[in-house]
Amino acid sequence: MPSTFLVTSSDEFENAARVEMGRYDSKLKLGKSLEPGLFLATTQLNWDDFAAIVGQEPPIFARHLFPVHATVPLTKTETDLDKMAEAVEQMPRLEELAADTPFSVQARLFEEIEGQALSYAYTPFAIKERLVEVVQKKTGAVENIREPLEILSVVCSQGSAYLGLSPAELNLSGWAGGMRRFAKREEQISRAELKLQEALEVFEVELPTGGEALDLGASPGGWTRLLLEAGLKVTAIDPADLDPRLQKYEAALSHFQGHAERFLENSLADKFRLGRYAVLVSDVRMDANMAAHLMVSFAPLLARDGLAITTLKLPHETAKLKPAQLVEQALSILRKTYPNLQARQLFHNRSEITVLLRK
Numbered sequence: 001m002p003s004t005f006l007v008t009s010s011d012e013f014e015n016a017a018r019v020e021m022g023r024y025d026s027k028l029k030l031g032k033s034l035e036p037g038l039f040l041a042t043t044q045l046n047w048d049d050f051a052a053i054v055g056q057e058p059p060i061f062a063r064h065l066f067p068v069h070a071t072v073p074l075t076k077t078e079t080d081l082d083k084m085a086e087a088v089e090q091m092p093r094l095e096e097l098a099a100d101t102p103f104s105v106q107a108r109l110f111e112e113i114e115g116q117a118l119s120y121a122y123t124p125f126a127i128k129e130r131l132v133e134v135v136q137k138k139t140g141a142v143e144n145i146r147e148p149l150e151i152l153s154v155v156c157s158q159g160s161a162y163l164g165l166s167p168a169e170l171n172l173s174g175w176a177g178g179m180r181r182f183a184k185r186e187e188q189i190s191r192a193e194l195k196l197q198e199a200l201e202v203f204e205v206e207l208p209t210g211g212e213a214l215d216l217g218a219s220p221g222g223w224t225r226l227l228l229e230a231g232l233k234v235t236a237i238d239p240a241d242l243d244p245r246l247q248k249y250e251a252a253l254s255h256f257q258g259h260a261e262r263f264l265e266n267s268l269a270d271k272f273r274l275g276r277y278a279v280l281v282s283d284v285r286m287d288a289n290m291a292a293h294l295m296v297s298f299a300p301l302l303a304r305d306g307l308a309i310t311t312l313k314l315p316h317e318t319a320k321l322k323p324a325q326l327v328e329q330a331l332s333i334l335r336k337t338y339p340n341l342q343a344r345q346l347f348h349n350r351s352e353i354t355v356l357l358r359k
Helices: 014-022 045-054 080-090 094-098 124-139 194-200 222-230 246-250 260-268 288-301 324-337
Strands: 003-009 029-035 039-041 064-067 070-073 102-109 152-156 159-169 212-216 231-236 254-256 277-282 302-313 341-344 353-356
Touching: 003 014, 003 045, 003 159, 014 029, 014 039, 014 064, 029 152, 045 064, 045 159, 064 080, 064 159, 080 124, 080 152, 080 159, 094 124, 094 159, 102 124, 124 152, 159 231, 194 222, 194 302, 194 353, 212 222, 212 260, 212 288, 222 231, 222 246, 222 277, 231 260, 246 254, 260 288, 277 288, 288 302, 288 324, 324 341, 324 353
Parallel strands: 102 152, 212 231, 212 277, 231 254, 277 302
Antiparallel strands: 003 039, 003 064, 029 039, 070 159, 152 159, 302 353, 341 353
């Protein structure tokens, strides 16, 4: 039975997300964009079956999916809440929820309708409160925004509300639209820290609590700080200075103030550095293929069971330049040395993707 669903991606990489969605179902019908980075699609498969296929080999550019079980016309008045509540009550899937099932409601509102910005008479929180009440009353399920097993997603855009209930594990992300947000910490050195935090969470890996790490393109030191905080001894490689706040880690921090290629040349001549590092990370500003080759060249220094993470910077899409094609080229370079890799365009990435690598 055909299933319609909503896909969220970065605004910039919506075309790439559309292409990769089509690879999961040769008969997939791509619908209109509701907003930049938000579009509809229809598969000929049952939603759970389609989402399970996607989950086996997660997409790079699509961040979040959810099935559309109901569509409600909006007036942007408070009567919309009644209509949404009624639509949820009639969802067949709601009958499948067992009492005490942990669930959450995630609502997003987009203001633009046919070129005119109009204000809603309600907030995402108001939608959440109303629909939580409906689900709890009908099923006995329990709201749990931190660890929900089921998520009721709501997107209001272009004069309609799109609603769907699905297992959290099938949505690609447990966060609305895949928008993972972290609280800003006083000790945070740079925004780049959020990329590494999100990568560790999305790829479901943890940094080792001991051993040595290499941070390529380290300045000002955001990733270095996270590695040090985890308990690793870090060699930060960058011609630029590191943030003075890292001085408190002096005993565990070494700064090679030069280019990565020079450090590598010295290290390959020292057999004691081969396979020495438990972690290798890179956020170097360079072409994606060059960044891939850099990670390959540093592979001899990484322990056999070591963890590597890199970003791949991408250009803006043009008629002749397709970022998705450049990604495939770079990943092909990496796979020859790191056969076990995962790649995602994360919420905290900008014009780039993040790749987890293992030998």
